[in-house]
Amino acid sequence: MEPFPHDRIQLPRNMIENSMFEEEPDVVDLAKEPCLHPLEPDEVEYEPRSSRLLVRGLGENEMDEDEEDYESSAKLLGMSFMNRSTGLRSNASGYSQSSDGSCSVPSLRTMVVCAVVLLIAVSVIMVIYLLPKCTFTKEGCHKKNHTMELIYPLATNGKRFPWAKNRLPSNVVPLHYDLILQPNLTTTKFAGSVQITVNVIQVTWNIILHSSGLNITKATLTSAGWNQAKPVEVLEYPVRDQIAVVAPDALLVGQNYTLSIDYSSNLSDTYYGFYKVSYKDEHAKKRWLAATQFEPLAARSAFPCFDEPAFKATFLIKIKRDEQHSTLSNMPKIVTIPVAAGIVQDEFSVSLKMSTYLVAFIVANLKNISKETNRTLVSIYAMPQKLGQVEHALDTAVKLLEFYQKYFHIEYPLQKLDLVAIPDFQAGAMENWGLITFRETTLLYDDKTSSAMDKKLVTAVIAHELAHQWFGNLVTMEWWNDLWLNEGFATFMEYIAMERTFPELQTDEEFLKLRFKTMMKDSLNASRPISSAVQSSEQIEEMFDTLSYIKGASLLLMLKKYIKHDSFQAGIENYLHNHSYGSTRSDDLWDSMNEITNGTLDVKKLMKTWILQKGFPLVTVKRKGKSLYVQQERFLRSVESENWTSDASYLWHIPLSYTTSSCSSFLCPYAYLLDQKSATIELQEEVKWVKFNVDMNGYYIVHYAEDDWNTLINLLRTDPIALSTKDRAHLINNIFSLVGIGKVSLLKAFHLLDYLEKENHTAPISQALFQLSLIYDLVEKRGMQNLAARVVDRVKKLLGSKIDQQTWTDNGTLSEREFRSTVLAFACSHHLGNCSTTATELFKEWKASNGTKSLPTDVMKTVFTAGAKTDDGWEFLLSMYTSSVSEAEKHKMLEALASTEDVRKLMWLMQTSLEGDLIRAQELSHIIATVSQSLPGHLLGWDFVKENWEKLIRKFHLGSFAIQNIVTVSTFQFSTEAHLLEVKTFFESKSEKISQLRCVKEAIETIQLNIKWMERNLAALQQWL
C-alpha cells in the first residue's frame, strides 16, 4: 500500500507492543548477543483484560486460556524483572560494556549484584508458582482444584465462543475459496455466498475464521465422506471479528471439508472493505461505483475468510451485476452469463495462491486503454471523462513491469495487470494482485495541469505498487509485525527502479529528504523497532507508518551500499525464488542474503541490530593526526535534563562510510564496520578534512570535534563542490539535528548555512528551508512575529538573489523546475521580493480568462494561493475547483483555498470535506495539515479535530495513516505547557486505547521537545538573528 499520497510523509506514526495473546516477538537471543538490546522491556504493554467477557468451563485442548494467562503473568513479571536488571546494568556495573564495546568480565561487586538479582528472580518465580492462577480475571482469586480452568468469551447468542485469541488457530487451513457476490448499486447492499475448501491439520470440532459486519443466513459443511451437506451452527464473536463454525462431527486430520456460507451486508461508507463511491459521470449525473480496500483487515467485511496474510489460498470469484455496469477483479474475466432479467454474472479465472488482503473487485463504469508486454496485458482504467490523462501511467507501468521482470529474473505471473483510478480513495494506492487501485492524483497525469513533481509522484507510486507484485504478493510477510518486508522493500525497489528507468526524475534526492524526516520521528522515545509485535487492529493499522516504509527502505539502501549492488541483487533474487507463493519473516531475508555472502559477512547478525532496536546511532568522530577515533551511542531527542545520558545498552553494527580530502573522486568512499561501542580507524595519510556517512547512505547521524566542524564549514564556504549535493544537504540536516539535542550551538548551525549564497542545488536548499521553517513556525506560533521576520530576513539575505532570478515558467531541467517551485512558494508565502505581486498578476489574468489561460504548472499552486487571498479570488477558485476534471489541478486549488487567512472559510473547508460531498473526505487530512500550518489556522485545526474526533475515527479508522497524520499535523507546532496539558487531557479523556496510540504519544513528546527547544535556543536566536 502507498499511504502518503501527496507530501509523501507528513511525519506519520506507529504502534504499541503487546505480548499478552501472541507468539513470542522476534527477539534476539540475549544470551548469545549480550551486547545487543533488542526490545525495551518497559515498552511491552498489555491489553487490559477487565473489559472482556469471560466464561469459565472445562473442555477442549485447543484452547487453554487460563494457562495462557498464567504464562502471561509470568511473562509480565519476568519482563519487569528483566527491566530492573536492565536498570542495574546501566546504573551499577552489572553487565557493563567496556569502552571498546566488548563485554567485560564481571567484577566481584558485579557478581554480588548478580547473586542478589538471581535471588530476587528465584523468589519472584516461586511467588508466581505459588499464586493462584487467577491473574487478570474479573472474579478475583478462587480456590480450585488442579484441573486447568478455561476462560472463553461469550458469543453473541450467549454460548461459549470456543476460541480466545486474536490470531486464528492453525488447526484448519483454507485451500480454496469460491466466492459469488451480488452488489446492488441502487440499494448499496450486497449479497454473498462463499464456499471455502479447508484442510484439517489437527482434529477439531470447530472452524474459527473471520467475519465482520456480515449477516450470515445459512451455513453448511460437506466432506467427501458424507452423503450430503450438513447444517452447522455459527457462533459470532464480533469483538475480534471472529466466527466459529461448530461441526456436527469431529473434523479429521488430513481431510478436506467445504464450508458454505450465505450472507448479506451493506456496502461500506468508509474507505475500508467493499465500499461505495459516488461520482458525477460525463453528463454530470450522480452515479455509484463499488470498490474494495482490504489491507490490512477488511477482506473479512466482504466475505467470511481466514483473514491473516499467511493463510494463502486460491480464489474463484464470480460477480453478479446490472447489465450496464462492468466488473474487474484480480484475474482476467473468462465468461459472462445471464442469470436474471437485466442481471449477468462475470466469472474470473482462478487466482494464484495469495493472501486475503490482496483480493479485489470493482463494479463500475470505467474506461481503459491497454498495451501488451511480454504476454501481459497492461490496462489503465479511469472515469470516461479522464481517459485523456492515463497515457503517462500506461507507458510508465509497461516500462517498469519490464524492468522488474529483468531485475528479479522472475516473470510477472498473471496475464493481465489493471491499474485503476478510484475517484475516492483513502490511501495513495493499493497493490492488489493484478488489480492495483490508486487515488486519481497518483495515477492520472495531465499535461496542462500536472507539475514536474506531480509526474514524479505518479511514477513513484506506480513503481512502488509494481514492486509489490513480487514483494508482498508473490512473497508475503507472515504477520503484520514484519510489514516492513512488504513496504520497506517496495519503497526501496521504487527508488532502484526509478533510478534505472527514469534517471531524469532524480528520485534519489526525494528519498534523501524522506530519510531526514523519518529520522526525526525515529529519534523520539515513542518510536518502535521496525519489526515489532502487533495484535490489535489499531496496532496493525499503526504499522503503516514511515518507519515500515522509509526506515525499512533506508536500511536496505545501507546494506546494498555495504555489500555492493550485485550481491544485494543476487540476495533478493534468491529470497524471491526461495519463498515464492509463501510467507516469510525478516530472518528468511537475511538467510537468503547470507547464502550469497557465503560466510564473508553475517548479514543477519548485522541487520538484526537495526531491525529489532528502535532509533539509530549517533557516531562521534575525533581526529588526531592519521587516527580517527569513532564512538557510537543512541541518538535520542530527549526531554530529560542536559546531563542525562541515553541507554548505554544500545549497540548497532554500523557500516560506516567516509570520504576525505585525499579522495580523488567520489568513487572512493572508505568503509569500516563499527560493531563495537568505539574503535580507532587509521588513515593512510594525514588529511585536511573527513566527512562520514557519504551521501547519507547510512542510517546514522555524525558529530565531529569542534575543529573538524570548523574545517567542514570552511570547506563549504570555499569549495562547496568538494562535497556531493547529498553530502551538503546531509551536513545541514546533521548539524540542525545536533542542535536539537544540544550537542552543537544554534550559532554554529547558522554559520554553516552562510555558504548557501553559493548553493544552486535543490537538495541542500530545500533542507535549509525545511530547518528554518521549523524554527519560523515555532516562534511565529508563539506570537514572536519580530523574531519570525528575522528568520525570513536571514533567508532573504542568503537566497534573495536566487529568488529574483526565477522565471515564472515550466522551463529547465527537472531539478531546476523543482528548485523554482520550492523557492517561489517560500518567497510568496513570506512576501519576499516581488513574488506576491507577480503571482497576483498571473492569477488576475487567469481569472479574467475564466480559467482558460494556461499557467506554468510548477508555480500554479503559488499563483492560486496568491489569488485566494481576496474574497473574490477565493470564490472564483472554489467554483473552478468544483468543475475541474484534473485532480492535479484540484489538489493545487484546494491547498490554495486552505491557505486563506479567513477562519470562517477554513472552518467551512474542513467541515465540507468531512461531509465528503463537495470536497471528498479523502482530502481532509491534507486540508487540516494546510490549515494548521498557518498562524490563523493552527488553533482552528486542533479545535476541529477535538470537536469531530468521533466522526474522524469512524470514517478513517483508529490507527490508520489518515488518523496518524491528523493527530500529528494538528499538534506538532505547539510549544507551550498549556497546549501540552490540553492535548494530553483530551486524548486521556477518550479511552485508554486512544491515549495509547503511538501517534498520540509522539504528538505529546513532540510538544515537550518543542518546549525544550525553545528553552534551550530562544535566547541565542534573539541574540544572533
Ligand SMILES: [Zn+2]
Ligand atoms: Zn506499499
